[in-house]
Amino acid sequence: MKIRKELLEQEKISYAMDQIVLPEGGVDCSEGCNPYGFPPECADVLKNFDPARMGPYPHSQALYDAIREFWKDQIDVERGNILLTDGSINALYIINNIFDTHNSVVLGISPQFTDYYMHAEMIGIDYAPYQLKREHNYRFDASEFLSMHYIADTFANVSLPSKSYNFIYIDNPNNPTGQCVDIGDIEKIVKGALKKDITVIIDEAYGDFMPKENSAVQLFAKYPNLAVVRTLSKGYGLAGLRVGYIIAHKDLISYMNKMVNPYMVSELAREVGAEALKHEEFIEKCKAEFAAMKAEIREALYPSVVKKLKKHMDAEYEEIRVHGAASGHLHMAETLDENSLLLLYHDSKTINLSEEFLKRKVLVIDGYDFKGLDSTAARIRLPRREEFPVLLKAIKEINKL
CATH class of the missing domain: 3.90.1150.10 (Aspartate Aminotransferase, domain 1)
Structure with a gap:
């Protein structure tokens, strides 16, 4: 084989x-x-769900509508800006898989969510993290990060002369520290990356625990190089149902749609997820x-x-x-x-x-x-x-x- x-x-x-x-x-x-x-109201959806709906493939639009409603005070999200995924891990895998990985490098923050960079390395992407310093209490220094990651020929003391930086991956809030990068700093990173044709992935798996105003979702319309990942596994406690989604420019979403199972997220999960988002x-x-x-x-x-x-x-x-x-x-x-x-x-x-x-x-x-x-x-x-x-x-x- x-x-x-x-x-x-x-x-x-x-x-x-x-x-x-x-x-x-x-x-x-x-x-x-x-x-x-x-949210306890989700139990009512489970109780009243018609078992006959488990037979056909999932077609419910309820979750799309709920996501659009959830973000309406921050930004207008259209149906074409959303890709439903089986949790946020699946979303990250999808994003990695739509890009040419040859001679590619993803810039990350160390420590951060392990499964993202492990998958990146498994498909041939080098992982070059910016190291949070113990002596600084593992605090993210945005000014230091911004001064390094677009122009340096070396990153984290690893020389990469023959490779280009193709991706930046930031989990915000950070896993494992729980700290939050300010949206102003996130925008500076995304804006700078756009000039270098770098795709920025903002993983907001724990995003429901930070102010909604700090979400990078509000930036996607301005920056076609941005993909924001969300999930209902963390804050909304639906990890067992595997409900996640990506919000990005329509072009990025269209490429992802070419790679994915068109029936991600079950009919039941869509209905329960839609209900959960109503209960901030x-x-x-x-x-x-x-x-x-x-x-x-x-x-x-x-x-x-x-x-x-x-x-x-x-x-x-x-x-x-x-x-x-x-x-x-x-x-x-x-x-x-x-x-x-x-x-x-x-x-x-x-x-x-x-x-x-x-x-x-x-x-x-x-x-x-x-x-x-x-x-x-x-x-x-x-x-x-x-x-x-x-x-x-x-x-x-x-x-x-």
Whole structure:
């Protein structure tokens, strides 16, 4: 059999493939889906769905209409700007597959969503990440990124003299840190990339946890080199139904349509997804819970920072937040408080952070699963409020190690 050379030579690393068993009575903080599930109104759609509709191929337009309605206050999205996909991972694979990958390089941010760049490498695209720095609390520096990625002949200390930069991939919010890149910086990146004929992929899988006004969806009409990926797996808690979509210029969508299964997203998933998008208040409640939990984690790790913040000493707080004023040895990377994700990292060079959490019955994602991190870091997806004390207790204990 003639198998792709990349598939023969490379091992796929994906935390989605990890097979760690949750201890009895433990708390799962590993999967990225919403711990609060989906809007309760979606259950009514399931209850009332006519089983006869599962026989024919899916043709419902409800999800297209709901997506257009969802974005109407930001931008007019036409039917031809939307491609439905089986979740956001499938969307990313589709985007990669429409381009000529020969001698191509994708610029990313390290750490970021593993499955994107693993797929890129598997189909022959080189991955050249901009490394977020531990000493800067893994904070994305837009000015540094902008100064590097269009004009340099080297990137991340890797010389690429014979290759051109064809893609930029940014997950916003970032997975695993949960931080958010400002829409102004995103537009600068997309605008600069357009001048160099570079395609920009903005993965907003966790986008429902950031303000809607910060979404790159509002930019697609101005920039034909932009593709924005969204999913209902995270904020809307429908990971099991596999509902995602791409918003882009009609030309890009037309190329994708030539490559894809015309019946992506089942009839049932389309109806449930359409209902979910009507209930943004559900997301707002979840965001408030996550922000409150992160505040408690921050207070446990940085009591002096929180004290100064409460006194509105913003400049001093910023200095301490970036350079560290921890009460122990555990740190929380730059993050958007309303996001369910966060990254913790430890001062010890030998600790396995995910194992320490597992000893305390908390299942997290090992930092080793992300390029640019190791096992001294761990990604955490916040649990439900009633499970949070178990996580917070574990954090406080590990902070003292």
